Every structure is written in C-alpha cells, then in structure tokens.
Amino acid sequence: MNKIKITIDNKPIEVDPGTSLLKAADTVGIKIPTLCYLHLEDLNIENKPGGCRICVVEVAGRRNLAPACATQCLDGMIVRTNTMRVLNARKTVMELILSDHPFDCLICAKSGQCDLQKLAQDLGIREIHYKGEQSHYKEDRSPSIIRDMDKCILCRRCEMMCNDFQTVGALSGINRGFMAVVATAFEQDLVKSPCTYCGQCVAVCPTGALTEVDHTNQIIRLLANPKKTVIVQTAPAVRAALGEEFGLEPGTLVTGKLVSALKQLGFDYVFDTDFAADLTIMEEGTELLKRLTNYLNGDKEESLPILTSCCPAWVNFFEEYFPELNDIPSTARSPQQMFGAIAKTYFADKIGVDRKDLVVVSIMPCLAKKYECQRDEFKVDGNPDVDFSLSTRELAALIKQANIDFLTLPDDDFDSPMGESTGAGVIFGTTGGVIEAAVRTAYELYTGKKLEKIGFEELRGMAGIRQATLDFDGLPINIGIAHGLGNARELLESIKAGTCSFHAIEIMACPGGCIGGGGQPLHHGNSQVIVARQKAIYQEDASKPIRKSHENPYIKKLYDEFLGSPLSEKSHHLLHTRYFDRSKTKVIIKKEQE
Amino acid sequence: METTKLKRVDIIFAMEGIDPIKVVESTIKKDPDTIILEMIDSGLKGRGGAGFPTGLKWKFTRNEDSYDKYVICNADEGEPGTFKDREILDRVPEKVFAGLAICGYTIGAREGFIYLRGEYNFLLPKLNEKLVAFNAGMKKIGLDFTIQMRSGSGAYICGEESALFESMEGKRGEPRNKPPYPTVSGYLGKPTAINNVETLVYAFMISRIGVEKFKEFGTKDSRGSKVFSISGDTPKAGIHELELGMTVQQLVEEFGDGDTKAVQVGGASGGCVPRKLFKDTIIGYEGIPTGGSMMLFNSQRSMYNVLHDYLEFFTEESCGQCTPCRVGCQQLLKGIEAVKRGEKSPSYLDDLKKLARTMKVAAKCGLGQSVANPFVSIVTNFKEEIIY
Numbered sequence: 001m002n003k004i005k006i007t008i009d010n011k012p013i014e015v016d017p018g019t020s021l022l023k024a025a026d027t028v029g030i031k032i033p034t035l036c037y038l039h040l041e042d043l044n045i046e047n048k049p050g051g052c053r054i055c056v057v058e059v060a061g062r063r064n065l066a067p068a069c070a071t072q073c074l075d076g077m078i079v080r081t082n083t084m085r086v087l088n089a090r091k092t093v094m095e096l097i098l099s100d101h102p103f104d105c106l107i108c109a110k111s112g113q114c115d116l117q118k119l120a121q122d123l124g125i126r127e128i129h130y131k132g133e134q135s136h137y138k139e140d141r142s143p144s145i146i147r148d149m150d151k152c153i154l155c156r157r158c159e160m161m162c163n164d165f166q167t168v169g170a171l172s173g174i175n176r177g178f179m180a181v182v183a184t185a186f187e188q189d190l191v192k193s194p195c196t197y198c199g200q201c202v203a204v205c206p207t208g209a210l211t212e213v214d215h216t217n218q219i220i221r222l223l224a225n226p227k228k229t230v231i232v233q234t235a236p237a238v239r240a241a242l243g244e245e246f247g248l249e250p251g252t253l254v255t256g257k258l259v260s261a262l263k264q265l266g267f268d269y270v271f272d273t274d275f276a277a278d279l280t281i282m283e284e285g286t287e288l289l290k291r292l293t294n295y296l297n298g299d300k301e302e303s304l305p306i307l308t309s310c311c312p313a314w315v316n317f318f319e320e321y322f323p324e325l326n327d328i329p330s331t332a333r334s335p336q337q338m339f340g341a342i343a344k345t346y347f348a349d350k351i352g353v354d355r356k357d358l359v360v361v362s363i364m365p366c367l368a369k370k371y372e373c374q375r376d377e378f379k380v381d382g383n384p385d386v387d388f389s390l391s392t393r394e395l396a397a398l399i400k401q402a403n404i405d406f407l408t409l410p411d412d413d414f415d416s417p418m419g420e421s422t423g424a425g426v427i428f429g430t431t432g433g434v435i436e437a438a439v440r441t442a443y444e445l446y447t448g449k450k451l452e453k454i455g456f457e458e459l460r461g462m463a464g465i466r467q468a469t470l471d472f473d474g475l476p477i478n479i480g481i482a483h484g485l486g487n488a489r490e491l492l493e494s495i496k497a498g499t500c501s502f503h504a505i506e507i508m509a510c511p512g513g514c515i516g517g518g519g520q521p522l523h524h525g526n527s528q529v530i531v532a533r534q535k536a537i538y539q540e541d542a543s544k545p546i547r548k549s550h551e552n553p554y555i556k557k558l559y560d561e562f563l564g565s566p567l568s569e570k571s572h573h574l575l576h577t578r579y580f581d582r583s584k585t586k587v588i589i590k591k592e593q594e
Numbered sequence: 595m596e597t598t599k600l601k602r603v604d605i606i607f608a609m610e611g612i613d614p615i616k617v618v619e620s621t622i623k624k625d626p627d628t629i630i631l632e633m634i635d636s637g638l639k640g641r642g643g644a645g646f647p648t649g650l651k652w653k654f655t656r657n658e659d660s661y662d663k664y665v666i667c668n669a670d671e672g673e674p675g676t677f678k679d680r681e682i683l684d685r686v687p688e689k690v691f692a693g694l695a696i697c698g699y700t701i702g703a704r705e706g707f708i709y710l711r712g713e714y715n716f717l718l719p720k721l722n723e724k725l726v727a728f729n730a731g732m733k734k735i736g737l738d739f740t741i742q743m744r745s746g747s748g749a750y751i752c753g754e755e756s757a758l759f760e761s762m763e764g765k766r767g768e769p770r771n772k773p774p775y776p777t778v779s780g781y782l783g784k785p786t787a788i789n790n791v792e793t794l795v796y797a798f799m800i801s802r803i804g805v806e807k808f809k810e811f812g813t814k815d816s817r818g819s820k821v822f823s824i825s826g827d828t829p830k831a832g833i834h835e836l837e838l839g840m841t842v843q844q845l846v847e848e849f850g851d852g853d854t855k856a857v858q859v860g861g862a863s864g865g866c867v868p869r870k871l872f873k874d875t876i877i878g879y880e881g882i883p884t885g886g887s888m889m890l891f892n893s894q895r896s897m898y899n900v901l902h903d904y905l906e907f908f909t910e911e912s913c914g915q916c917t918p919c920r921v922g923c924q925q926l927l928k929g930i931e932a933v934k935r936g937e938k939s940p941s942y943l944d945d946l947k948k949l950a951r952t953m954k955v956a957a958k959c960g961l962g963q964s965v966a967n968p969f970v971s972i973v974t975n976f977k978e979e980i981i982y
Contacts, residue, residue: 052917064954
C-alpha cells in the first residue's frame with residue numbers, strides 16, 4: 001500500500017491511507033486533545049461524531065478548522081495543531097461546554113475521573129466569558145444507573161455503546177438545538193426503557209452524567225450494626241482490576257490484598273464468587289450434558305444450543321428482545337445468585353444465623369448485578385438472597401474512606417467453606433471463560449477420561465464472535481462465543497435463520513466479558529486495560545492447584561451435605577430460575593396504539 | 595466590477611411549447627460526458643445558496659465507480675424568507691422531474707428522490723400523481739429511471755445535504771462529517787448528486803434552450819438568472835426571476851418602499867447589507883451569494899428584533915450535535931438580551947462577535963458556520979439598535 005505523506009506541526013509523517021489526523025499526530029508525539037472521541041481499538045469500538053469540536057486543527061487550504069478525529073490524512077496535507085486560531089477555537093468551545101455544565105465538581109461522583117474536568121485543566125480555562133442558560137433535567141434513577149443529564153455534554157458515547165455496540169436502543173439523541181439531549185424513547189424513565197443495565201454507557205461517559213447507584217453508605221451502616229452478620233462475595237473480574245483504583249498497572253492481580261481489605265472493612269466472612277462459579281458449572285454443565293444427550297437420542301422436544309445465563313444484562317436483553325427463546329438459555333442462576341441462595345440456607349444454618357440477620361453483599365464488576373439481586377424470583381418472603389451489589393469502583397471508595405492503605409496490605413486468604421475455588425471459577429471473569437470452564441467439566445463427565453490439556457486456547461481471545469469445534473472423544477461439539485450484545489444479537493439471528501448450529505453458546509454483555517464490565521475502574525478509552533485484565537485472569541487460573549470445577553472439594557462437600565446432586569430437587573429450587581417476557585418496547589407500542 | 599442592470603427573466607416558469615419528456619428524450623441521445631461539459635460550460639452554480647458548480651458535481655458523481663448511485667432533489671426549503679421552490683414545484687413540477695432524469699442519466703443513477711419539506715406536504719398528492727405519469731414516460735422513452743417522493747418532518751437542519759441523507763435513511767437528522775462528500779458517499783453511502791429544485795430546472799432548461807442562450811444572462815462569475823423570494827417592507831413581495839449580477843441598490847430601487855435601510859440577503863443564515871453598502875454589493879457569487887431570499891427592512895424596523903428572531907430560530911433549529919452551534923447560538927441570543935437589558939456592557943458584543951467567528955470556523959456544518967453572517971453584519975452595522 002502506498003504511504004501518505006503529510007506534515008503536522010512541521011514534522012513530516014508517513015501513514016497508511018485512511019489514517020485520521022489524530023492517529024497520525026499521535027505517532028510523532030503530538031497529543032491532540034479530544035472529548036467525544038472514543039476508540040477501543042482491540043474491541044473494534046469507535047465513536048467519532050465530530051461533535052465536541054475540541055480536536056479541531058488547521059489544515060492548509062481549508063477555510064474552516066478540521067476535526068482531527070474524523071478527518072483522514074490526504075497526501076501533501078499541511079496541518080497545524082497549535083496556532084492561535086486553533087487554541088482560541090478550542091478554548092472557546094471548552095468555555096461553551098462548561099457554560100452549560102453544573103459547577104458541583106467537588107461533590108460529583110466522577111470528580112477526579114472526569115474527562116471534562118481534566119481537559120478544562122489541560123486547556124487552562126480560568127474564566128468562562130459566556131453566561132447564557134444552563135440545561136435542567138429531572139434526575140432519572142434506575143436500580144443500577146443514575147442519569148443526571150444536566151451534566152451531559154452530548155458526546156454521544158453512551159448512545160454509540162447502547163445502539164451500535166449493544167444494539168439495545170435505550171438511549172438516543174432527542175430534541176433539537178439547545179434542548180438536544182440523550183434520552184430514552186418518549187423521555188420515559190430508564191426502568192421503562194429496554195435498558196439492560198449493562199452499564200456500558202456509564203463506562204464510557206466522560207462526565208458525571210451517567211453513574212452507578214451508590215450503595216456504600218448502606219454498607220457502612222450495616223457493617224457497624226452488631227446485630228447483623230455481613231458476608232461478602234467477590235467476583236473473579238474484580239481482583240484483576242481493583243488495583244487500578246490505587247495506581248497499580250492494569251492487569252495487576254490483587255486477590256490477597258482484596259481479601260485483606262474486605263476483612264479490615266469489617267465483613268464477618270469474606271468469600272469468593274468463584275466458589276459459586278464452580279457450582280454454576282456443576283449445574284449448567286450437567287444441564288448441558290443432559291440436554292445434549294436428549295438431543296443426540298433424537299428427543300424432538302430438546303432444542304439446542306444451550307445458552308449461558310450468568311450475565312444479568314444478557315438475561316435482561318433476551319427477555320426484552322428474544323422472549324420467544326426463553327426456554328433455550330440454561331436455567332442455572334448466575335454465580336452471584338447461587339452464592340446468595342446457598343449463603344442464606346446452607347451457610348446460615350451452619351453458623352446458626354437467621355436469614356433476616358444475614359446480609360449478603362457482592363462485589364461485582366457489573367451494574368446489572370444491582371438489578372439482578374432485586375429481582376422478585378431471587379427473594380424469600382421479600383428477603384433477597386443477595387442484599388447489596390457493589391461495583392469495583394464502590395469498593396475502592398469504601399477502602400479509601402476506611403483509611404486503608406491498600407498498597408501496603410498483606411495478602412490474606414478467603415474464608416472457608418465458600419471461599420475455595422478453582423481456576424475454572426476464575427476464568428468466568430473473561431469472555432470465553434464460562435464456556436471453557438463448562439467444557440473442562442463436561443468433557444470429563446461425558447467421556448469419563450481425564451483432560452490432557454486443561455486450557456482451551458481455541459476458545460480464548462478478544463474477537464467479538466468466536467467459534468470452535470471441540471472433540472469430545474469422537475463427538476464434535478460446536479461452541480459459539482459472543483461478547484457485546486450486538487454480537488450476541490448477530491449470533492442469535494443466525495441461529496433463528498438456521499444458518500449456523502451450535503451445541504452451546506456463551507454470551508457476555510460487556511466488551512471482553514466481566515473484565516470490561518460497567519462497574520469496573522474506568523478505562524478512559526484504552527482497550528489495552530481490558531486486554532491486560534484478561535491476561536491477569538488466565539494467569540490466576542494457571543496458578544491454581546485445582547482448575548476444574550468438579551474437583552473443588554468444597555463443592556463436593558456441599559452436594560454431599562446439602563444439595564444431593566446437580567439438578568436435584570433442592571438444586572432446582574435454590575440454583576435454577578426461569579425467564580419472563582419483558583419486552584417493554586412492545587408494551588409501549590401497544591399502549592400507544594390503544 | 596462587472597454588473598448587470600436589473601432585468602426580469604422568464605425561464606423557470608415558462609412552459610409554452612415545452613414537453614419535458616421530449617426534452618429528456620432528446621437530451622439522452624447525447625453522451626453523458628457531453629452533457630457534463632455543457633453544464634460546466636454554462637457556468638450554472640447551485641441555486642440553493644452554496645453555489646457549487648453543478649457540472650462539476652455531476653462529473654464527480656459520474657466518475658465514482660458504483661452500481662448504485664442516486665440523484666436527489668433537495669426540496670427541504672426551510673430558509674426563512676425563501677419560498678421559491680414551493681412555487682416551482684407547484685407550477686412546473688414536470689420540469690423538476692425532467693431535471694432529475696437528465697441528471698440521473700448523466701451520472702448513471704436509476705433512482706431519483708425529491709425530499710420535500712414537511713410543511714409542503716400539501717403538494718404531495720399532486721406531485722405523486724404527476725410522478726406516475728412521468729415515470730411511465732421515462733419507461734416509454736427507454737430510460738431506466740424512476741422518481742419517488744420523500745417527506746421531511748419539519749427540521750430546518752435536514753436541508754443540509756448530509757442530514758437530509760440521514761433523515762431519508764430513517765435516522766435522526768444530523769449532518770455527517772465531511773469529507774466524504776455526497777458525490778462519493780451520500781444516500782445509503784452511495785455516490786449521490788443532490789441538487790436544489792431550482793438548479794434542476796435550470797439544468798433542464800439549459801438542455802432545452804442551449805448553453806449559449808443561458809450564458810447571455812449574468813456575469814462571468816454568476817451565470818444566468820435566479821428566482822428571488824422578495825419579502826419584508828416591499829410593495830412587491832413575491833417570486834421574481836431576475837438576472838444575476840445586479841447590485842443591491844438596483845434591487846432596492848425596484849422593490850423597496852423608498853425607506854429601505856437594510857436588506858437581509860440569503861435568509862436568516864445570510865448577511866445583512868446596510869444602506870451604505872447597497873451600491874457596492876453585487877447579488878451573485880462574486881458579491882453576496884443567496885439562495886434567493888431578499889428581506890427588505892425599512893427604518894421602522896428594529897434590527898435588534900430581526901437579529902433576535904434569527905437567533906431564536908437557530909437556537910431551536912440547530913441539530914444540537916456540535917458544541918459551537920448547540921451552545922453558541924443560545925449564548926448569542928442570551929447575550930444580546932443581556933446587553934439590551936443593560937446587564938452586560940456594550941463591549942460584551944465584542945466577546946459575542948468573537949464567539950460567532952469561532953462558530954464560523956469550528957461548527958460542524960453550514961448551519962453553525964453561517965450564524966456569524968447575520969450576527970456579525972447586524973451587530974456591526976446596527977450596534978446602536980442592539981444596545982439601546
């Protein structure tokens with residue numbers, strides 16, 4: 001391919017055709033500031049509406065300024081990124097954005113992590129010359145996400161994630177002119193929209209317009225209450241990301257410090273969701289084998305593929321958009337809910353605490369988990385199996401508030417019995433992990449043989465849709481994997497159209513799986529952060545002495561002492577669920593027609 | 595300075611002895627490249643206001659290698675003070691259709707669309723009826739070309755060509771990043787020639803009367819004539835087809851009420867010419883280009899009110915996508931209100947002018963970029979009226 005030669009700030013550069021001015025400048029150390037632009041390179045996610053106009057530059061021969069993010073390099077271009085005209089325009093644009101933005105930075109949830117705040121500092125804004133009106137909108141509070149559109153700067157990143165990447169279609173630009181804002185259809189509350197609470201809008205919001213519902217104060221109060229036994233479970237993806245909140249490199253595993261911190265915070269027992277992930281594999285893996293056997297025996301009632309069901313945003317998604325497929329996903333509850341159900345029965349009995357006095361808190365990389373734990377089907381007499389779900393970010397805030405110096409914490413171990421887990425439980429945190437964990441167990445149960453190689457490299461990676469055929473001792477098993485709901489939709493549509501056939505499919509709503517969840521430390525547009533977390537997850541798996549769920553001795557004990565066997569009546573009651581038609585859009589359209 | 599005398603012309607609405615389908619039939623006997631050369635030679639420029647050479651637009655679209663190409667007639671006539679396209683579509687729709695067909699043949703498009711302003715939907719039944727006959731006519735003469743109507747929903751921004759494509763594709767009407775230009779990637783991402791209603795009729799008439807006849811009108815830089823929408827303080831409000839190249843002075847002498855103090859040329863997004871500049875301002879691409887709107891204001895009018903109206907219009911009609919336009923329009927509006935009320939000192943107008951000039955270079959599309967035209971010209975020339 002012929003290279004394109006251009007000059008940026010008097011530096012000659014050669015780039016491939018199609019390269020943007022922004023990327024070209026970056027190769028020679030010129031960092032053009034951006035705001036609405038977002039590029040998660042490893043995940044193929046890009047937002048460049050050219051809307052904020054912060055990245056404007058001077059292109060010789062062009063009458064007006066050009067947005068560097070959305071302007072391609074053309075041979076012979078002469079570009080200046082820091083002329084008076086550019087700096088003036090950039091500052092004026094920034095002043096305009098700030099003129100319509102609340103000034104409550106000191107008490108904003110995003111303070112310190114806000115892209116707008118940082119840019120205002122970098123541009124040296126000390127005064128706002130224009131004092132027009134400010135937009136005011138009603139705060140919208142859902143079980144997971146808070147929308148404070150007063151702080152929206154119309155970067156449209158959330159809209160791109162919601163519509164293009166997730167194909168959920170909950171958020172889009174509405175109204176015109178100064179009244180333009182990102183909102184749901186008919187400006188309904190988020191709870192009445194098709195929102196899945198995946199939280200990817202929150203993960204990319206550059207300001208405090210989209211944040212998670214904060215439960216830290218409730219937790220502090222409960223921890224101080226001597227009448228309550230407060231136990232905590234931590235999801236696999238949290239340990240691969242929490243360190244970032246304390247300045248550690250992305251991909252630093254902090255499992256031991258995480259446990260220490262939780263104990264110092266005062267949790268009575270510190271457990272691991274990985275334990276419940278192993279339990280999920282026992283149930284889901286057995287279910288897979290049962291359905292597979294039925295299918296192979298010619299049972300017409302049996303429909304494959306089996307779809308994983310541990311991702312709550314994914315569950316919300318198919319209940320909204322594919323309710324006709326409600327019988328296809330595994331009935332296994334997610335690890336968070338399995339943990340809660342076992343904790344408030346088996347474990348509560350063991351320590352002799354009434355379930356009403358036992359508080360189960362989960363630390364999740366996820367915002368949809370906040371909604372999931374409030375679902376009615378996961379409550380007993382109104383008492384939820386999991387009382388509160390906190391994001392990785394909220395945990396970091398709790399640790400900071402408790403004056404804990406995270407970096408100097410010694411490593412500690414999870415408590416027993418629900419803190420023991422295998423490598424299979426750990427890899428739940430990444431795309432491809434759940435199905436790999438399931439396959440490790442299903443293979444051995446189906447063939448009766450021991451796996452020679454535990455890692456299934458063919459299931460790993462970052463491609464949005466992946467497929468592999470595994471050899472189950474002569475039986476070819478077709479596995480599909482999708483992360484991102486748009487990719488999931490594509491896969492589901494091809495199943496409905498009958499253009500592909502799988503035995504089992506893993507679906508995760510967030511890019512990269514839970515490691516890229518909406519509750520994780522903010523990646524600020526750097527997808528390498530998510531890639532590094534994935535590496536850390538596989539590293540933790542490799543270091544585990546036991547790497548197959550069915551070999552977890554505490555899981556065996558749980559079945560021996562309490563559940564009996566996978567898919568037993570007790571298991572069904574405690575560890576499985578059913579799905580509902582929640583297609584809200586249809587309901588709204590129906591109402592409109594009436 | 596080459597100027598012409600004010601001269602009335604009758605090209606657009608003339609129908610006598612003209613059979614549009616026959617003209618298409620004889621035109622498509624010519625090679626497309628020949629038609630393009632004729633268009634370029636004629637000097638016809640876009641009559642929507644931007645003034646891009648029509649022949650070049652057709653040439654660029656023709657040169658694109660794509661099986662699917664489109665030609666679109668931009669009938670989203672939303673510029674305040676402009677009402678010529680409505681009249682053209684009402685009186686001589688077949689000439690518009692024929693212009694589309696000639697363009698379609700030239701660039702290699704099999705489908706044409708007319709994107710009609712939402713408020714003009716009352717024209718739809720009649721246009722659709724006439725289209726059935728015209729499309730049948732195209733079949734008869736062996737041209738693989740059909741035209742369909744598309745209706746807007748009342749957003750000014752959808753007159754911006756790329757926002758118009760978005761709207762046609764069923765999306766929120768918002769301008770795209772340019773480049774790529776429509777000739778490369780337009781409707782459905784395919785090469786698209788998008789022309790104003792009036793441009794298509796002139797293109798048709800050039801095929802009919804010949805290049806030389808067309809070139810007799812206008813100046814070197816502004817060939818031909820133009821349909822003007824004259825409004826405001828004038829006893830002769832309405833549609834007038836005039837030769838290009840006259841001065842504002844001549845226009846005012848013909849259409850003014852004897853007390854004209856300013857002419858807003860090109861609608862709300864155009865510039866305001868004060869009395870002292872009438873003599874030196876040519877109406878044409880070498881002077882002050884226009885989509886045809888001429889609003890005359892006499893000394894009874896408050897230019898503050900005029901500007902205030904325009905700014906209210908832009909604050910509402912900005913698509914809201916880019917910062918300079920979304921927030922800037924509102925700041926300009928609130929700014930002059932604050933100065934008027936005395937809450938801000940008159941020097942604040944200089945800050946606002948600076949803001950308007952930033953909008954001109956930093957806004958994403960023509961809407962935001964052109965707000966500076968009325969703002970700077972009115973604030974500069976009628977500063978006292980803004981302050982007091």
